[in-house]
Amino acid sequence: MVTTEPVIRVQGLRKTYVHERPFSREKFVVRALDGIDLVISAGSSFALVGESGSGKSTLALCMARLEQPGEGRIWFEGQDLFRLSGPELMRVRRHIQLIFQGTAAALNPRFSAEEIIIEPLRIQSVGTRTEQRDRAVHLMEKVGLPPVWLSRRPHQFSGGQRQRLAIARALALEPRLLILDEAFTGLDLSIQAQMVALLRDLQSRENLTYVFISHDLSLMAHVADEIAIFDRGRIVEQGQPSRLFSNPCQPETRALLEAIPGRRSVLGLGQS
Amino acid sequence: MAYLLRRLLHGALVLVGVSVLSFLFVQLAPGEFFSDMRLNPQVSPETIRHLRAQYGLDRALPIRYVRWARSVAKGDWGYSFAYGLPVSKLIWSRARNTLLLTITSALLAWLISIPLGIYAAERRDRWGDRVTVAGSSALLTVPDLLLALALLILAIRTNAFAAGGMTSPDFAELGTVAKIKDVAAHFTLPLAALVLGTLPIFFRHVRAGMIEALALPSIQSARAHGIPRSRILFRYALPAAANSLISLFGFSIATLLSASLLVEVVMSWPGLGPMLLEAILARDLYVVIGAVMLSTFFLVAGNLVADVLLYLSDPRIRRGPA
Amino acid sequence: MSRKRMVRIAVVLLSLLYGAILGAGFLAPYDPAEQDRAHPFAPPTRLHFVDAEGSLHGWPFIYGLIPSPDNFAEYQEDRSRAFPVRLFVSGDHYSLLGFSCRRHWFGIDEPGHIFLLGTDGYGRDQFSRLLWGGRISLLAGLIAAALSLSLGMAVGSVSGYFGGFVDDTLMRLVELFLAMPWLYLLFAVRAFLPLHISPTVAFFLLVVVIGTVGWARPARLIRGVVLSARERKYVLAARGFGASDFYLLRRHILPQTMGVFLTQAALLIPQYILAEVTLSFLGLGVGEPVPSWGNMLGSLQQYHILASYWWMLAPALVLVPVFWGYQVLADFLHERLEFGH
Numbered sequence: 001m002v003t004t005e006p007v008i009r010v011q012g013l014r015k016t017y018v019h020e021r022p023f024s025r026e027k028f029v030v031r032a033l034d035g036i037d038l039v040i041s042a043g044s045s046f047a048l049v050g051e052s053g054s055g056k057s058t059l060a061l062c063m064a065r066l067e068q069p070g071e072g073r074i075w076f077e078g079q080d081l082f083r084l085s086g087p088e089l090m091r092v093r094r095h096i097q098l099i100f101q102g103t104a105a106a107l108n109p110r111f112s113a114e115e116i117i118i119e120p121l122r123i124q125s126v127g128t129r130t131e132q133r134d135r136a137v138h139l140m141e142k143v144g145l146p147p148v149w150l151s152r153r154p155h156q157f158s159g160g161q162r163q164r165l166a167i168a169r170a171l172a173l174e175p176r177l178l179i180l181d182e183a184f185t186g187l188d189l190s191i192q193a194q195m196v197a198l199l200r201d202l203q204s205r206e207n208l209t210y211v212f213i214s215h216d217l218s219l220m221a222h223v224a225d226e227i228a229i230f231d232r233g234r235i236v237e238q239g240q241p242s243r244l245f246s247n248p249c250q251p252e253t254r255a256l257l258e259a260i261p262g263r264r265s266v267l268g269l270g271q272s
Numbered sequence: 273m274a275y276l277l278r279r280l281l282h283g284a285l286v287l288v289g290v291s292v293l294s295f296l297f298v299q300l301a302p303g304e305f306f307s308d309m310r311l312n313p314q315v316s317p318e319t320i321r322h323l324r325a326q327y328g329l330d331r332a333l334p335i336r337y338v339r340w341a342r343s344v345a346k347g348d349w350g351y352s353f354a355y356g357l358p359v360s361k362l363i364w365s366r367a368r369n370t371l372l373l374t375i376t377s378a379l380l381a382w383l384i385s386i387p388l389g390i391y392a393a394e395r396r397d398r399w400g401d402r403v404t405v406a407g408s409s410a411l412l413t414v415p416d417l418l419l420a421l422a423l424l425i426l427a428i429r430t431n432a433f434a435a436g437g438m439t440s441p442d443f444a445e446l447g448t449v450a451k452i453k454d455v456a457a458h459f460t461l462p463l464a465a466l467v468l469g470t471l472p473i474f475f476r477h478v479r480a481g482m483i484e485a486l487a488l489p490s491i492q493s494a495r496a497h498g499i500p501r502s503r504i505l506f507r508y509a510l511p512a513a514a515n516s517l518i519s520l521f522g523f524s525i526a527t528l529l530s531a532s533l534l535v536e537v538v539m540s541w542p543g544l545g546p547m548l549l550e551a552i553l554a555r556d557l558y559v560v561i562g563a564v565m566l567s568t569f570f571l572v573a574g575n576l577v578a579d580v581l582l583y584l585s586d587p588r589i590r591r592g593p594a
Numbered sequence: 595m596s597r598k599r600m601v602r603i604a605v606v607l608l609s610l611l612y613g614a615i616l617g618a619g620f621l622a623p624y625d626p627a628e629q630d631r632a633h634p635f636a637p638p639t640r641l642h643f644v645d646a647e648g649s650l651h652g653w654p655f656i657y658g659l660i661p662s663p664d665n666f667a668e669y670q671e672d673r674s675r676a677f678p679v680r681l682f683v684s685g686d687h688y689s690l691l692g693f694s695c696r697r698h699w700f701g702i703d704e705p706g707h708i709f710l711l712g713t714d715g716y717g718r719d720q721f722s723r724l725l726w727g728g729r730i731s732l733l734a735g736l737i738a739a740a741l742s743l744s745l746g747m748a749v750g751s752v753s754g755y756f757g758g759f760v761d762d763t764l765m766r767l768v769e770l771f772l773a774m775p776w777l778y779l780l781f782a783v784r785a786f787l788p789l790h791i792s793p794t795v796a797f798f799l800l801v802v803v804i805g806t807v808g809w810a811r812p813a814r815l816i817r818g819v820v821l822s823a824r825e826r827k828y829v830l831a832a833r834g835f836g837a838s839d840f841y842l843l844r845r846h847i848l849p850q851t852m853g854v855f856l857t858q859a860a861l862l863i864p865q866y867i868l869a870e871v872t873l874s875f876l877g878l879g880v881g882e883p884v885p886s887w888g889n890m891l892g893s894l895q896q897y898h899i900l901a902s903y904w905w906m907l908a909p910a911l912v913l914v915p916v917f918w919g920y921q922v923l924a925d926f927l928h929e930r931l932e933f934g935h
Contacts, residue, residue: 064834093836105827108846119845120835173835289770294782413917415868417875418910421894428901530777534872538895548778549876552785560785567778575773 350558389478741805750816
């Protein structure tokens with residue numbers, strides 16, 4: 001079953017937001033998602049690339065079932081995400097994890113690292129208290145953080161370390177799908193490289209599927225094996241990185257390519 | 273304009289809501305005016321039944337409310353059991369006295385606290401500010417009750433002010449000028465209690481508002497341009513702080529009304545307060561409701577005045593929605 | 595004086611006051627209801643160190659009181675009879691933590707009397723009544739504030755968290771309560787309660803009435819905090835792990851309201867103490883013979899008592915340190931917990 005079903009199948013997804021300006025009767029409608037169709041197969045690394053503010057994060061939230069689309073459906077391993085019973089949804093939540101854009105805000109500043117990492121376990125009632133603690137130690141090691149830091153609070157970590165902490169938390173429930181929303185934004189290059197190495201390493205060991213959401217085409221060419229170009233609520237072009245770089249069909253893709261400084265060297269990277 | 277209409281409607285709704293709430297609370301009372309009569313052997317149960325029927329107390333609660341509302345529409349505001357008069361007849365002179373007291377003290381408190389607040393904000397953290405802030409904090413720690421009692425003691429000891437009531441016993445025989453003088457003498461004490469009680473609260477708000485206004489970039493740059501200090505304070509900073517002060521004005525009415533209730537009782541000022549207390553002790557339901565409604569009305573009216581001022585001073589609201 | 599030191603003094607002062615009312619039975623020399631008909635309106639007893647012969651004593655003593663034969667409530671010291679102040683004397687019964695005790699902090703041998711703050715019209719010791727009365731008044735403030743805050747917390751968090759129709763309805767109700775002048779409101783609610791009730795029932799009714807009147811402001815403030823807290827990313831993240839609404843409120847959202855909660859407590863408690871004092875002062879609260887600061891002040895509505903016997907003002911004077919302490923605390927909490935880091 002699992003092998004034949006794609007991890008994620010999206011069909012006809014639409015979502016609009018209506019903004020009301022304060023002190024004004026004017027309303028304007030933002031089409032965050034305007035008919036999205038997608039198939040992501042198990043074990044792959046899929047990247048969704050588009051300008052910031054183009055509605056990518058909404059898609060991420062819908063896939064993690066944190067947002068209801070206006071229309072359309074999403075299947076996770078064949079199950080319709082929006083037609084699950086309470087217990088079924090609870091089980092599916094273990095398998096899908098989202099790493100938020102701006103990690104610092106996604107970690108409660110009052111919690112210690114340990115509380116942060118074991119929070120999913122507590123919510124899902126996995127294991128006893130001591131088992132959860134052992135798991136936290138193990139997860140810290142897995143993402144390359146010293147377990148003695150478990151008692152620290154988020155503000156005592158650097159940006160890159162916080163990102164590792166968020167990944168450790170996301171891995172706590174042993175998910176099958178990891179959605180990373182702008183996971184590398186704001187990190188400097190050497191840390192980005194470390195993160196990429198860590199994610200590759202994890203993928204080989206844990207049988208993970210990644211969905212990256214990013215505005216950075218060159219970086220995505222480096223980490224993903226399938227890229228979809230996203231523009232104003234739609235996917236305008238999709239393909240393997242090498243194909244997109246050598247033969248972009250759509251003006252939006254070309255615009256994104258031209259935004260990359262020193263494109264030639266990146267091209268080489270993408271094809272390697 | 274639509275904004276003001278909406279505020280007016282909101283005020284009316286609040287009044288209706290308060291009337292239902294207070295009606296509900298007061299009517300749920302286990303005792304009523306006529307229950308004390310039952311103990312009186314000279315009043316037959318027949319008479320009591322008759323009286324209750326006459327005042328409609330034998331009807332269901334919604335019917336009583338409708339009857340009461342009708343009487344409000346007629347301008348009677350229900351009937352006082354104790355006086356056998358329409359509540360409105362009893363309440364108006366009392367309300368006038370309460371208003372006289374609260375409005376005068378509000379004006380006086382504002383007249384003192386605005387210049388004082390501006391002064392303190394201007395010399396922030398210098399000793400002039402420290403002294404006024406310390407003084408206001410000290411005044412803030414004195415509860416209204418103690419303030420009223422202490423002022424009364426002062427009045428009785430020094431005999432400088434007339435203590436208690438609104439007029440002297442020989443009031444009726446006095447000439448017009450002497451009458452005004454007499455009321456003014458009685459007026460001083462409750463006025464002082466109210467002003468001293470509310471002054472520190474107003475002062476703190478004015479000071480905070482002015483400090484915020486003075487920190488605005490536009491005013492900082494006006495300073496840098498060498499515009500004279502007084503001009504900056506009164507032409508630039510005060511208007512900038514006006515909005516928060518105006519909304520405070522509405523809020524201050526609530527504080528004043530509550531403080532006034534206590535001061536009136538302690539100093540026997542013939543306002544709404546003593547009447548309300550008397551009516552509660554006598555279970556004179558409609559008088560209680562009338563007093564609560566009237567005080568709420570003052571409050572709503574005060575907030576409306578604040579809204580109108582806000583509307584006039586802030587163009588953003590005029591351009592606003594709906 | 596530095597800010598920190600002021601806060602420390604305020605905390606110490608308040609703990610001393612609360613400690614004193616908790617230990618009222620031990621600290622008070624007399625039973626609060628005990629009347630001494632021979633000594634109405636006796637002035638505060640003077641402590642002496644120098645006796646009639648002019649020699650200095652290392653330990654304070656007092657003289658007996660002789661009522662003046664001509665005038666009511668006038669007294670002279672009887673220099674012929676001195677009574678040393680004794681510590682840990684045996685006296686009236688009181689119960690402490692369920693134990694019956696009769697040991698008092700200090701006292702005077704019969705037939706002497708020590709009235710540190712004078713007596714009232716029934717010859718009851720004001721100092722003892724002040725301590726016992728503080729139990730009623732300070733406790734009423736605490737319990738009523740707890741009630742208001744829990745109501746405000748419940749309404750505010752439901753309103754802020756669930757939003758929508760529930761929020762609209764509750765916030766209209768809040769506006770209604772905020773629109774009424776609170777003392778009038780208190781009176782109106784008090785009006786629907788029976789007038790003649792036992793002091794215990796009166797106390798609880800009073801607390802409930804005061805507590806229910808004041809829930810609106812904390813509710814609105816807590817709603818504001820919850821409203822912004824529920825939009826945090828980590829709340830969304832926890833929802834992604836399958837967290838229930840109850841979990842989110844308990845673990846992530848309500849802890850953030852702590853600052854507002856504490857500040858409001860420091861603001862409400864003194865207000866509610868004053869509310870009890872005011873209502874009892876006007877005869878609508880806790881009644882005789884149980885002392886409360888409010889009903890102790892009640893007799894001051896008679897001007898001649900107010901003018902002649904200044905020590906009767908003591909219960910109003912102790913409100914000043916209480917108010918000061920809470921004011922310092924509230925300012926501090928407001929700055930530290932709501933805005934600071």
